[in-house]
Amino acid sequence: MNAIFSFRIAALLLVPELAARAQVTFTASTGLNNAYVLLRQANDNYGGHRGQAMQQIRLALRELDLPLLPASGSSKREPQYISDGQLREAMLLLQECTVIISGRLVKHVNQAVDEINVALRVN
Numbered sequence: 001m002n003a004i005f006s007f008r009i010a011a012l013l014l015v016p017e018l019a020a021r022a023q024v025t026f027t028a029s030t031g032l033n034n035a036y037v038l039l040r041q042a043n044d045n046y047g048g049h050r051g052q053a054m055q056q057i058r059l060a061l062r063e064l065d066l067p068l069l070p071a072s073g074s075s076k077r078e079p080q081y082i083s084d085g086q087l088r089e090a091m092l093l094l095q096e097c098t099v100i101i102s103g104r105l106v107k108h109v110n111q112a113v114d115e116i117n118v119a120l121r122v123n
């Protein structure tokens with residue numbers, strides 16, 4: 001009887017931790033996917049750096065064992081300042097993610113941010 005009681009107590013203590021971990025994963029995956037969509041919609045490849053940033057986001061999502069959202073939106077050509085704004089917005093989303101993630105995820109997200117910074121200097 002004592003072992004069953006101990007197991008129940010342990011399970012109750014783990015529930016908040018698991019819920020918190022699930023919330024972090026959901027928040028991070030939402031930010032990563034939204035940043036990816038913004039980069040995908042940008043006009044130019046920015047000397048290959050936009051593509052490198054997108055690859056780092058794909059690797060981060062793979063670390064979370066989560067897929068990318070399906071492609072959507074228009075493929076019309078936008079003015080360069082709008083495309084640059086999409087990159088900046090993606091960078092802000094990624095920087096927000098670094099507050100809640102850890103480990104190899106941080107490495108991938110930071111590399112994506114670095115690539116975006118370089119991309120914005122290319123154009």
